[in-house]
Amino acid sequence: MAARVERIPKKRFSGPGWRPTAKAYVYLFPTFFILAVFVYFPIIESFRLSLNRVAPFGNQEISVGFDNYRRLLTSPDFWDTVKVSVYFMIGTVPVGIGLAVAIAILLAYPLKRLNWFYRTLIFVPVVISSAIAGTLFKLLYNPVVGFFNHWLSIIGIDGPNWLNEQNWAVVAVTIAVVWRQLGFNVIIALAGIQAIDEQLYEAAKVDGAGVFRRIWHITLPMLSPTLFFLAVVNVIISLQAFGEINILTDGGPGRGTTNLVYQVFVDGFVGTRFVGRASAQAFLLAIMIIGISIINFRGLRSRVHYQ
Amino acid sequence: MTTEPFLLDEDITAQPEHVAPRSRWADLPVHLTLLIIGLAIATPIIISFFISFTPLRELVSRANPSILPDTWTFDNYEKAWNATPFGRFVLNSFIQTGIITAAQVLFSILAGYAFAMFEFKFKNALFAILIGSLIVPFELTFIPNFLLISDLGWANTYAGLTVPFLASAFGVFMMRQFFLSIPRDLYDAAKIDGASDWKYLWAVMTPLSKGAISAFTIFAFLSAWNQYLWPLIITNEENMRTAQIGIRFFLVNQERATDWGAIMAGAVIVMIPTLLVFIVAQKQLVKGIAASGLKG
Known part of the structure; x- marks a missing residue:
């Protein structure tokens, strides 16, 4: 008896009770309900669909295991769309980020006036949709009323038939995507540059470093977390390019600008619907994108840091 | 995605303060370079404005394309507005965007408040699940969502256009x-005065958070207005199209007629709301973007 009294009752910390929990869940419910139905559930459903195929006769859905994936990975058409996706990535990411950083360095220059004016002109693509970007550039590329080839002819270059030659169509879409993304990239790069400690520049100046050396030895290294972030975001955005392709080329000429996303759209929603194949491709694409996002989460935390 | 390198309060639109005294002309090369770059970037938009006021006969007859019209006309806007039910498309876009924006702002305030102020079971797990949803790409969800919305009979309805997007992680x-x-002392003081959580949220928290709420509102508005793939697949009746989808079909129809004046008039109509938001609220928008790393 005495021993029992002496034992200090171990009160386990049980955390918040159910009453405050219930209250919090009321506040959370709308958000999590929508996310559950339209984000979390579809992830599983998408995978299930990718294991199915509509039987050739009748509308019966039959399970085919990983056959959709096997067929995709052995089909040259699939690898063509992967190739197009990679072309867009190689075309947009280095150019888009390079331009953005150069412009942001200029914008960070402490001008006494007109700063707002330049920023307005340079940031404006940020509010333009992919559909509008496609529409504006379709005019510029037009061989008759368009402007690009006219401007090129002024400097003596015979412009290509932008949207009807396979290689040039890839370039044409790339330019439109880079343009639409530029405002965003400059904003992020500028935020990164302005977060750099001013004293570093002062110290370098005292040591006699010129403008370019200061950019090379201070701005760019200090900017590396931002550059890494931009690279990841731009890779993801380039993999997801859709609106510009839909309006400028409709995936053509031939299948020249049909990237993975566009093929998912064509398989899933144009003419005969191949939901299983579309889902399998969407799933492969999503794995790539999620993988890159996770690298982003980890990379920003650990690798590229100077502080 | 992540927000680590970018602080919410960081004001990148502010003028730097450490301006050393320089001669009047020292800045000229920077001014010129920025002007040229700025004009180059804005060129596609500038051109669309001028072309939208150019008469069709001028467009097709002149030997070399020119940016400025010789004579100015409003015909293109009349044509774009009447040839397709553009008024209807714009109305649809406003309804769709309005519903999505209002719901996202309201639900985000509620859930954000719970995560910030309350202690409850599975808080960390739920927060991780919430943040995890940010890396789920659209491609993974839109096919099942299309099938679900179709099964519900919501294709070609405002519900179909909006319901999947009512929440924003x-x-x-x-x-x-x-x-x-916001200092926790305020909350404790209000509690002592007998204010309920609900009352504290709407009487104290939201008024103090006007800046953040308006930045997110602008962000939500632009994302919703500029949506393309989802409205393209979930509507196939002309009178349910949004403005972005309208411009695509108008372009396909008019391109054969090379009626670029009317096409650009349509594009300008679709752009105007976003350009107005950009001009009026550039500062909040830029802050929101610098804080987010999410677009499209």
Whole structure:
């Protein structure tokens, strides 16, 4: 008896009770309900669909295991769309980020006036949709009323038939995507540059470093977390390019600008619907994108840091 | 995605303060370079404005394309507005965008408040699940969502256009971050005065968070207005198209007629709301973007 009294009752910390929990869940419910139905559930459903195929006769859905994936990975058409996706990535990411950083360095220059004016002109693509970007550039590329080839002819270059030659169509879409993304990239790069400690520049100046050396030895290294972030975001955005392709080329000429996303759209929603194949491709694409996002989460935390 | 390198309060539109005294002309090369770059970037938009006021016969007859019209006309706007039910498309876009924006803002405030102020079971797990949803790409969800919305009979309805987007994990995150920055003492004082959580949220928290809420509102408005793939697949009746989809079909129809004046008039109509938001609220928008790393 005495021993029992002496034992200090171990009160386990049980955390918040159910009453405050219930209250919090009321506040959370709308958000999590929508996310559950339209984000979390579809992830599983998408995978299930990718294991199915509509039987050739009748509308019966039959399970085919990983056959959709096997067929995709052995089909040259699939690898063509992967190739197009990679072309867009190689075309947009280095150019888009390079331009953005150069412009942001200029914008960070402490001008006494007109700063707002330049920023307005340079940031404006940020509010333009992919559909509008496609529409504006379709005019510029037009061989008759368009402007690009006219401007090129002024400097003596015979412009290509932008949207009807396979290689040039890839370039044409790339330019439109880079343009639409530029405002965003400059904003992020500028935020990164302005977060750099001013004293570093002062110290370098005292040591006699010129403008370019200061950019090379201070701005760019200090900017590396931002550059890494931009690279990841731009890779993801380039993999997801859709609106510009839909309006400028409709995936053509031939299948020249049909990237993975566009093929998912064509398989899933144009003419005969191949939901299983579309889902399998969407799933492969999503794995790539999620993988890159996770690298982003980890990379920003650990690798590229100077502080 | 992540927001680590970018602080919410960081004001990148502010003028730097350390301007050393320089001669009047020292800045000239920077001015010129920025002017040229700025004009180059804005050129596609500038051109669309001028072409939208150029008469068709001028467009097709002149030997070399020119940016400025010789004579100015409003015909293109009349044509774009009447040839397709553009008024209807714009109305649809406003309804769709309005519903999505209002719901995202409201639900994000509620959930953000819970994550910032309450202690409850599975809080960390739920927050991780919420943030995890940010890396789920659209491609993974839109086919099942299309099938679900179709089964519900919501294709070609405002419900079909909006319901999948009524919540925003990014919005919840942004609201939570901002609410956490408000001193907890205020909350404790209000509690002592007998205010309920609900009352504290709407009487104290939201008025103090006007800046963050308006930044997210602008962000939500632009994302919703500029949506393309989802409205393209979930509507096939002309009178349910949004403005972005309208411009695509108008372009396909008019291109054969090379009626670029009318096409650009349509594009300008679709762009105007976003350009107005950009001009009026550039500062909040830029802040929101610098804080987010999410677009499209």
